[in-house]
Amino acid sequence: MKMDGKIRVATDAHYKELYNNMKSSGIVGDFHELFFVCACLGYRGKKSIPINKRDDRFWSSTITPPEWACYYAMILEQNEFDYLKVSEDKDLLAVIEGYANAGIDILIEEFLKDYLLPISNGSDPQLDPPCCKELPKQFVHFIFEQSESETWDN
Amino acid sequence: MILHKMIVENFRQFRGRQEIEFWAPSLPHHNVTVVFGENGRGKTGLFRAIMFCLFGERRLSQDGDVPREELLLVNVSALEANTRQPVRTSVELEFTHMGQSYRLRRAILGMPDGKRIIEEEDEKRLFVITSDGNTQTVPSIEIDAVIDSILDRRVKDYFLFDGEKIERLTRASIEQRREISAGIRNLLNVDALETAIRAVGRVSKALEKELSNSSHEELSRLLKHLSDNEEEQTQLRKQLDGLADEMGLARQEVDKTDNELKKFNEIRHLLDKRKLLEQDLKGQEQQADEVLKEMHNLVCKASALIVSSTVITVFEHIERQKQKGEIPSEIRRDLIERILADDKCICGRVVLKDPAAHSHILDWQKRTSDVATQDAALNLWRYLSEVRNHFGDNADLVEKRLQQYGNIRSAIANINRSLENVRNQIGTSERQDATKLDEHRKKLQDSIITLEADARNAQTLLEQLKQEEERLRALLKEERLKVGRNDELSRRSILARDTQDALKGVHDQFTREIKQLIGQSATQFFRKLLDKEGRENLRTIVVNDDYSLQVLDRYKKPFLANISAGQRQIMSISFIAALARTASRGGQIEIPLFMDTPFGRLSFEHRQNLINHIPTFASQWILLATDTEFRRQEANLLKTSGKWGKFFILRPTHDGNTTIEEQDINSALAILRDEEDY
Numbered sequence: 001m002k003m004d005g006k007i008r009v010a011t012d013a014h015y016k017e018l019y020n021n022m023k024s025s026g027i028v029g030d031f032h033e034l035f036f037v038c039a040c041l042g043y044r045g046k047k048s049i050p051i052n053k054r055d056d057r058f059w060s061s062t063i064t065p066p067e068w069a070c071y072y073a074m075i076l077e078q079n080e081f082d083y084l085k086v087s088e089d090k091d092l093l094a095v096i097e098g099y100a101n102a103g104i105d106i107l108i109e110e111f112l113k114d115y116l117l118p119i120s121n122g123s124d125p126q127l128d129p130p131c132c133k134e135l136p137k138q139f140v141h142f143i144f145e146q147s148e149s150e151t152w153d154n
Numbered sequence: 155m156i157l158h159k160m161i162v163e164n165f166r167q168f169r170g171r172q173e174i175e176f177w178a179p180s181l182p183h184h185n186v187t188v189v190f191g192e193n194g195r196g197k198t199g200l201f202r203a204i205m206f207c208l209f210g211e212r213r214l215s216q217d218g219d220v221p222r223e224e225l226l227l228v229n230v231s232a233l234e235a236n237t238r239q240p241v242r243t244s245v246e247l248e249f250t251h252m253g254q255s256y257r258l259r260r261a262i263l264g265m266p267d268g269k270r271i272i273e274e275e276d277e278k279r280l281f282v283i284t285s286d287g288n289t290q291t292v293p294s295i296e297i298d299a300v301i302d303s304i305l306d307r308r309v310k311d312y313f314l315f316d317g318e319k320i321e322r323l324t325r326a327s328i329e330q331r332r333e334i335s336a337g338i339r340n341l342l343n344v345d346a347l348e349t350a351i352r353a354v355g356r357v358s359k360a361l362e363k364e365l366s367n368s369s370h371e372e373l374s375r376l377l378k379h380l381s382d383n384e385e386e387q388t389q390l391r392k393q394l395d396g397l398a399d400e401m402g403l404a405r406q407e408v409d410k411t412d413n414e415l416k417k418f419n420e421i422r423h424l425l426d427k428r429k430l431l432e433q434d435l436k437g438q439e440q441q442a443d444e445v446l447k448e449m450h451n452l453v454c455k456a457s458a459l460i461v462s463s464t465v466i467t468v469f470e471h472i473e474r475q476k477q478k479g480e481i482p483s484e485i486r487r488d489l490i491e492r493i494l495a496d497d498k499c500i501c502g503r504v505v506l507k508d509p510a511a512h513s514h515i516l517d518w519q520k521r522t523s524d525v526a527t528q529d530a531a532l533n534l535w536r537y538l539s540e541v542r543n544h545f546g547d548n549a550d551l552v553e554k555r556l557q558q559y560g561n562i563r564s565a566i567a568n569i570n571r572s573l574e575n576v577r578n579q580i581g582t583s584e585r586q587d588a589t590k591l592d593e594h595r596k597k598l599q600d601s602i603i604t605l606e607a608d609a610r611n612a613q614t615l616l617e618q619l620k621q622e623e624e625r626l627r628a629l630l631k632e633e634r635l636k637v638g639r640n641d642e643l644s645r646r647s648i649l650a651r652d653t654q655d656a657l658k659g660v661h662d663q664f665t666r667e668i669k670q671l672i673g674q675s676a677t678q679f680f681r682k683l684l685d686k687e688g689r690e691n692l693r694t695i696v697v698n699d700d701y702s703l704q705v706l707d708r709y710k711k712p713f714l715a716n717i718s719a720g721q722r723q724i725m726s727i728s729f730i731a732a733l734a735r736t737a738s739r740g741g742q743i744e745i746p747l748f749m750d751t752p753f754g755r756l757s758f759e760h761r762q763n764l765i766n767h768i769p770t771f772a773s774q775w776i777l778l779a780t781d782t783e784f785r786r787q788e789a790n791l792l793k794t795s796g797k798w799g800k801f802f803i804l805r806p807t808h809d810g811n812t813t814i815e816e817q818d819i820n821s822a823l824a825i826l827r828d829e830e831d832y
Contacts, residue, residue, distance in 0.1 A: 001530035029450045037453060040460040067454065069537035070461055073468035076534075081471055083527045136449035137559050140456055144552050147459030 003068045004089035005061030009035065010097060013055035014124055015104050018112075021127035027136050031058040036067050037143060038103030039096050043074045044146070045106055048098035060093060071096050111142045155304055156185075156774050157746050158255075161246040162203050164229040164264075167196040167812040174200065174802055174814050176746075176776060184799025186769050186792060187776045188822070190784060191804030196812045197778035201748050202227075207245040207260045209298075209307045210278070226271055228264025231809050233271065240265040242276060251304045251744070255283040258301070305745060344661060351657045358650035359384070365647050376630045383623050390616045397609045404602045411595045418591070421580055425589055428576045435569045442562045445555065452555060455548040462545055469538040472531055481535075482528045490515055668736065669697040675732035676725075680705075682767045683724045685759035692717065695725060695732075703729060719755045727764070731771065746774035753783040761788055769797035786826045793819055 019031055028034045072086045079085040086092055117128045157176040162168045176187045191197050205211045212225055228243045244261035261277040280292040292300055366377035475481040676695040694706040707713040734745050753761045768775050792798040801822040803815045
C-alpha cells in the first residue's frame with residue numbers, strides 16, 4: 001500500500017482507440033479516469049476478464065490517492081481484509097486491470113454502444129464523433145445512475 | 155406665379171385624363187389647396203407633373219440615384235392595355251404671372267421596346283392668353299426662356315418642401331453651405347460677376363508666372379510660394395467638393411435605406427424581439443458548452459460512488475480494528491516474537507511454565523501485524539475517511555451540474571420555440587432584410603461622420619492657407635516696392651490682381667448684404683412661425699459668411715445644436731420663404747409653395763402658426779398631406795383662416811392606379827380623423 005507511481009498500467013489493446021477517443025473528446029481528462037470508471041463497474045459487477053493483449057496505457061503515478069484508496073478497498077473486501085493481498089501495488093493493479101477489462105465491456109454494453117461506429121468482425125470499438133456532442137453529460141449521468149442508491153451519510 | 159389648373163393624361167399613377175384645379179377664379183383669395191392621400195398614391199407625382207410640364211424634368215432632387223428606367227412618366231397600365239401602340243402622356247398647366255395668363259402643354263410618347271419602355275418627346279407648346287382673350291403661341295425655341303423668366307429652373311427645388319431636404323438645410327455641413335450658396339447665387343444671378351473674377355484671376359496668374367521668371371530672387375521666391383499656396387488651395391477645394399459629393403451620396407443612400415426601412419416598421423418590434431432571442435440563445439448555448447466542457451471533472455467523483463459500499467465496509471472494518479486496539483496494536487509484534495523466542499517475559503518469568511500466559515501471548519501474536527502494514531492500514535483509513543466524507547458532497551455536486559445542464563437545455567428549447575414563433579410572424583426572408591438594412595444604415599452614418607471630420611480638417615487647412623496667402627501678398631507688395639520693379643510687366647500684374655480683388659470685393663459685399671437681408675427676412679418669418687416657447691428662446695437667424703445657417707438665442711449665442719427637429723423645420727421654411735421674398739424684391743412670394751408631408755415633425759402650435767401665416771405671405775400654398783398629419787384639427791384651423799380653397803383626395807382604383815377626386819371643404823372635415831383616432 002505504497003501508492004507506487006512506477007508501475008505501467010495496461011488495458012487490452014482492443015480498447016486502445018476507445019481510450020484515445022474518450023480522452024481526445026474531453027469525456028475524460030486522462031486515461032486513469034476511464035480506467036477507474038471501468039474498474040469500479042467491473043468490481044461492482046463481480047466480473048474480471050484477463051487482458052488478452054496487454055497494451056501499456058498509463059503510469060500509476062497518475063492514479064490519485066482517492067482512486068488508490070478505492071482499489072485497496074476493493075482488494076481488501078474481496079480478500080476478507082487480508083492486508084498481505086494489498087502489500088504489493090503491482091500485484092494489486094494486475095487484479096484491478098482484470099476488473100477494468102471486464103468493466104469496459106459493461107460500459108460498452110450498457111451505455112457506449114449507441115455512441116460507437118458500427119463494429120464488424122471484431123474491429124476495435126471507436127466513438128462516432130457526430131453522435132458525441134452531449135456525451136460528456138450523458139457519461140456522467142450514466143455513472144451517477146450506477147452509483148448505489150444509498151444515502152451518503154457520513 | 156399662380157397655378158390655376160393642371161390636366162394630366164396617362165401620367166404615372168394617373169390613368170386617362172384627369173384634372174386638378176388649384177385656384178378658383180370665384181374665390182381669388184382662397185390660395186390654399188390640400189391634396190390628401192396615402193403614401194404611394196401620387197402626391198409627389200403631382201409636383202413631378204408640374205416640374206415636367208414647366209421644365210421637361212423627369213427627375214426630382216429627392217430621386218437621388220434611382221435609375222432612369224424606374225422613373226417612367228407613362229402610365230404602365232395604359233401601356234399594357236394598348237399592346238404595341240404608343241401611349242401619349244401629357245401634362246397641361248394653366249397659370250398666371252404678373253397679370254398674364256399662360257397655358258403650357260408638354261407631352262411624351264411611351265412605347266414598349268422589348269422588356270424596356272422608351273419615352274420620346276412629343277409636344278411642347280406654350281400659349282399666352284392676352285387681355286382681350288386672344289391666344290398667342292410662343293415659338294418653341296423661346297419657351298424655355300419665357301418659363302425661366304417666370305420661375306428660374308435653378309431655384310425650383312426650393313419650392314418643394316420635402317421634410318428631409320428641409321432638415322438638411324440646417325445641418326452645419328459643406329453640403330448645407332453648398333446648397334445655401336447655390337440658392338443665394340441663383341437668386342442673385344451673380345454668375346456673370348463670378349465668371350469675370352475667374353477670368354481676371356487666370357490673367358493675373360499668367361502674369362505672375364511670367365514675372366517670377368524674370369524678377370529679383372526674393373520676389374521670385376515669394377511668387378513661387380504664392381503660386382504653391384494657390385495650388386494647394388485649389389486642391390483642397392477640390393477635396394472639399396469631393397467630400398461633399400461623397401457625403402451627399404451617403405445621405406441619399408441613408409434616405410433610400412430609411413424609405414426601405416419604413417416598410418419594416420410594422421415588424422420592427424418582432425425584429426427586435428428576434429434579435430434579443432438570438433442573443434439569449436447564443437448566451438445559453440455558450441453556457442451549455444462551458445458546463446459540458448467541465449463535465450469530465452465529475453467523472454472520478456461520480457465513479458467512486460459506484461463502489462461506495464465497498465469503501466464504507468472497508469473503512470468501518472479498519473475503524474473497528476482501531477477501536478479494538480489491533481491497529482495500531484497495543485503490543486509490538488517484534489516484542490512478542492522476542493518473548494516467544496527467549497521464552498521469558500520482560501518481568502523475567504518463564505513463559506512456558508504458564509500455559510495460560512503462553513496461550514495469551516500467542517493470541518497477541520495473531521492480533522498484531524508488522525509496523526509497515528499497520529501504518530499503511532492507518533493511511534488507508536485516512537484516505538477512505540476522506541473519500542467517504544465526500545460522498546454526499548460529490549453526489550450533490552454531480553446532481554446539481556446535471557440539473558444545471560438540463561435547465562440550460564430546457565431554456566434553449568424554449569427560446570427556439572419562441573424564435574420559431576417570431577420567425578413565422580416575421581414571414582418571408584425578404585422582410586428579414588430589415589436588420590441588414592439597419593446595419594447598412596449604421597455603416598453609412600459612420601462613414602458620414604468620418605467624411606465630416608475630414609471635411610472639417612480640410613476646411614481648417616484652407617483657412618490657414620488663406621491667411622498665409624494674405625501674408626505672402628503683403629510681403630510681395632513690399633518686395634515690389636523695394637526692388638523698384640515698376641516695369642510694364644509688374645504694373646500689369648498688379649493691375650490684374652487689383653482688378654480681381656476689386657471684383658471679389660464687389661461680389662463679397664453684395665452677397666454679404668444679401669445674406670444680411672435674407673437673414674433679417676428669415677428672422678421675421680421665424681418669429682412668426684415659432685411657438686411661444688421657441689420665440690422666448692430663439693431670436694435671430696444668421697446666414698454666416700461660410701453660408702452656414704445659425705440661430706442665436708436671447709443672449710445672442712449660437713443655439714443651433716440645441717433646437718428640436720420641429721424648430722429646425724420651421725427655421726428652414728423661414729429661410730426658404732426669405733429666399734423667395736428676396737427674389738420677389740420684398741413683395742409677396744410669387745412662387746407657389748409645395749409642401750410634401752408638411753407637418754410630420756411639427757407640434758400643434760407650429761402647425762397652427764404655419765396655417766395662419768403662410769397663406770398671408772405666399773401667393774399660393776399647396777399641401778400634399780397624409781392622414782396622419784392632416785387631421786380634423788388642422789382642417790378646422792385652415793377653414794377658420796378663410797384661405798382654404800380646394801380639397802382633393804387621391805383614391806386608389808382596382809387596377810392599382812389613382813383617381814383625383816375633388817371634395818368640398820365641409821365634407822373634408824367629415825372624412826378626416828381626430829387625433830384621438832390614432
